[in-house]
Amino acid sequence: MTRFEKLAAVVALALALVVPLIFDSYLIRVAATALYFVILATSWNLLLGFAGVLSFAQAAFAAVGAYTSGLMCLHLGTPPIVGVICGGIVAAAVGWVLARMCLRLRGPYLALMTIGFSEILRLVLQIEHEFTRGSLGLEMPYLFPMDEPNHALGYLVMLALALACLVAIYKFVNSEAGLYLKAIREDEDIAQAMGIDTVKWKINAFVVSSLLAGLAGGLFAHLFVQVIAPQMLLLSEMALILAATIVGGLGTLAGPVIGAVLLVVGQEVLREISPHAHLLLFAILVIVVMKFFRRGFFGLLQDRLRSRGLLATVPPFTKL
Amino acid sequence: MDVYVLSQIVNGLIFGLIYGLIALGLTIIFGIMRVVNFAHGEFLMLGGYALYLFTVTLGLHPLIGLPLSMASVAAFGVLTERVLLRPIYTTRIERPEEYAIILTFGLSLFLQNGALATAGAYEYTPNSFWSGSVPVIGDLWLSGDRLFAAAMAVVLILATLLVMYRTWLGRALMATAQSRVGATVSGINAIGMNMTAVALAGLLAGAAGALLSPIFLVYPDVGVVPVVKAFVILVLGGMGSIPGAVIAALILGLVESLGSVYISLAYKDVYSFLVLIAVLLIRPYGLFGQKERRA
Numbered sequence: 001m002t003r004f005e006k007l008a009a010v011v012a013l014a015l016a017l018v019v020p021l022i023f024d025s026y027l028i029r030v031a032a033t034a035l036y037f038v039i040l041a042t043s044w045n046l047l048l049g050f051a052g053v054l055s056f057a058q059a060a061f062a063a064v065g066a067y068t069s070g071l072m073c074l075h076l077g078t079p080p081i082v083g084v085i086c087g088g089i090v091a092a093a094v095g096w097v098l099a100r101m102c103l104r105l106r107g108p109y110l111a112l113m114t115i116g117f118s119e120i121l122r123l124v125l126q127i128e129h130e131f132t133r134g135s136l137g138l139e140m141p142y143l144f145p146m147d148e149p150n151h152a153l154g155y156l157v158m159l160a161l162a163l164a165c166l167v168a169i170y171k172f173v174n175s176e177a178g179l180y181l182k183a184i185r186e187d188e189d190i191a192q193a194m195g196i197d198t199v200k201w202k203i204n205a206f207v208v209s210s211l212l213a214g215l216a217g218g219l220f221a222h223l224f225v226q227v228i229a230p231q232m233l234l235l236s237e238m239a240l241i242l243a244a245t246i247v248g249g250l251g252t253l254a255g256p257v258i259g260a261v262l263l264v265v266g267q268e269v270l271r272e273i274s275p276h277a278h279l280l281l282f283a284i285l286v287i288v289v290m291k292f293f294r295r296g297f298f299g300l301l302q303d304r305l306r307s308r309g310l311l312a313t314v315p316p317f318t319k320l
Numbered sequence: 321m322d323v324y325v326l327s328q329i330v331n332g333l334i335f336g337l338i339y340g341l342i343a344l345g346l347t348i349i350f351g352i353m354r355v356v357n358f359a360h361g362e363f364l365m366l367g368g369y370a371l372y373l374f375t376v377t378l379g380l381h382p383l384i385g386l387p388l389s390m391a392s393v394a395a396f397g398v399l400t401e402r403v404l405l406r407p408i409y410t411t412r413i414e415r416p417e418e419y420a421i422i423l424t425f426g427l428s429l430f431l432q433n434g435a436l437a438t439a440g441a442y443e444y445t446p447n448s449f450w451s452g453s454v455p456v457i458g459d460l461w462l463s464g465d466r467l468f469a470a471a472m473a474v475v476l477i478l479a480t481l482l483v484m485y486r487t488w489l490g491r492a493l494m495a496t497a498q499s500r501v502g503a504t505v506s507g508i509n510a511i512g513m514n515m516t517a518v519a520l521a522g523l524l525a526g527a528a529g530a531l532l533s534p535i536f537l538v539y540p541d542v543g544v545v546p547v548v549k550a551f552v553i554l555v556l557g558g559m560g561s562i563p564g565a566v567i568a569a570l571i572l573g574l575v576e577s578l579g580s581v582y583i584s585l586a587y588k589d590v591y592s593f594l595v596l597i598a599v600l601l602i603r604p605y606g607l608f609g610q611k612e613r614r615a
Contacts, residue, residue, distance in 0.1 A: 048418065052415065052418065054418055054421055054422075056425075101597065101600045101601065102600060105600070105604050107559065108356045108417065108421065108559075109555065109600065109604070111356065111358075111421055112356065112551045112552075112554070112555060112596075113596065113600065115358075115548060115551065116548050116551060116552060116592070116593050116596055117593070119544065119545065119548045120548075120589070120590050120592075120593040123589050123590055124587075124590060127586045127587060127590075185415075235429075235544065236429065236432075236433075239425070239426075239429045242422070242425065242426075243426075243429075246422060246426075274437065276433050276436050276437065277437070279429060279433040280430065280433040280434060280436075280437055282429075283426050283427075283429035283430035283433055284430060286422065286423075286425075286426035286429070287404070287423060287426045287427065287430065290419060290422050290423050290426065291404065291407070291423070294414075294419070
């Protein structure tokens with residue numbers, strides 16, 4: 001990391017820490033939503049941005065985490081914290097099974113499978129309403145044994161998970177494993193010829209990514225959503241995660257963070273026009289970004305900063 | 321066999337035929353362009369809205385509205401190809417598969433929310449092709465719209481097969497699917513073939529959307545569940561195999577109807593996913609697909 005990068009990280013963290021001090025309860029909730037999307041987009045970016053694996057199930061894994069925890073609280077009476085951890089583990093396990101089935105095949109199988117998985121899981125959650133409460137919504141007790149939900153505390157918990165997620169992914173992509181993933185993204189045949197077990201590493205990345213999504217889904221549901229419904233699995237939720245990552249900058253660490261913040265700000269600003277206006281805007285942005293500057297907003301910034309020596313140089317991979 | 325089981329089987333076959341229309345288009349696009357069109361469900365939706373526009377707003381006869389809807393969706397498909405997908409072939413683009421999937425997914429999001437913004441979250445009912453019911457076998461009655469949809473689907477599937485296997489255009493399309501370079505060397509305009517493939521797929525998706533709309537009405541996310549099934553058919557038939565898509569569509573329709581009779585009706589839409597899992601575990605290259613060979 002260069003001095004500039006460290007400075008930027010410290011400023012961003014300081015800004016994030018100031019949020020609960022100056023904002024009211026509603027805005028803290030909005031900021032926590034941004035953190036939720038930061039985690040989901042960052043973990044999705046590990047797949048597409050670093051390993052070249054395209055999944056449409058990130059929102060579904062968040063829902064797996066949330067539903068596992070909520071159902072455990074409802075039917076077994078476990079404390080929410082235990083539920084959140086189990087939710088993460090279940091999401092990781094489901095991710096492993098899906099990845100194991102699809103990633104040994106080349107081609108768009110995983111994309112097709114994950115889109116099917118999230119749609120079908122949504123239908124099953126609706127059909128089994130006696131067990132899952134379906135569209136009525138599953139109540140999620142507050143994470144801590146308190147009478148009143150405390151949004152500032154909840155925000156800090158989400159911030160801690162977001163930081164842990166960013167640090168974990170920073171370490172992961174800058175380790176040898178990260179090099180394997182990038183090699184797989186650039187050319188799977190050559191990576192295989194160099195002795196990388198490409199299937200194993202793609203599956204590993206997938207499991208890490210679904211674990212993070214499952215934890216984020218469970219925590220956010222217990223802290224802020226309070227009542228979850230199968231709508232959590234609509235493809236438009238997945239589209240938000242995809243849009244945040246692509247618009248922010250695929251394959252960079254800062255990109256998904258910037259994208260998620262932009263997304264939530266856009267959502268709040270456009271809410272007055274229509275509750276779906278931000279989806280339309282982000283759909284247009286995804287198409288424009290993919291077509292004209294595939295490295296996203298942060299990618300545009302990156303070139304300027306890098307030419308001034310402000311960013312760490314990266315190994316000469318091909319440009320996105 | 322009691323009437324209920326029979327009606328489920330007949331309905332299963334009818335839906336199989338409609339899925340066939342959707343999956344056939346998806347297969348043709350994938351075979352020729354190596355692109356999975358994630359906006360295919362929205363092509364279906366556009367077909368439904370177009371039929372509403374032509375029959376209710378403009379007051380045309382549904383039999384005139386149907387070809388017009390098909391043509392509109394085909395025109396939209398060609399536009400999509402021209403604006404969004406052509407760079408894959410004319411410029412050197414990194415990771416074209418990822419580019420195509422994200423762009424078509426973005427397009428699908430755009431079309432769904434565009435429909436929501438312009439038409440609203442209401443269900444529209446286009447004019448019926450054939451109102452009333454008809455006795456089919458014994459006590460089994462079917463609504464005219466379902467029968468009409470099935471008959472049109474058979475006609476369109478046969479016409480597509482005829483074009484693909486009996487005309488020079490079909491031969492050129494197949495040649496492009498087998499080898500773009502080889503086809504270009506033989507004087508086939510491979511870019512033109514892309515356009516033809518998308519237009520053909522648009523005609524079929526537009527027809528499926530228009531035929532389904534009097535039965536299930538039209539709303540912004542009407543295409544999502546059918547297109548997920550078409551994805552399953554694409555994998556089950558073998559990615560890019562035309563006969564595979566037709567046969568897999570009928571199989572899926574039957575699996576759904578038999579599943580609803582003998583297992584549970586509520587789970588009708590879930591069986592397709594079980595089929596997908598089974599295919600990926602047992603025969604990942606599908607019924608008619610070839611084991612992947614890479615140069």
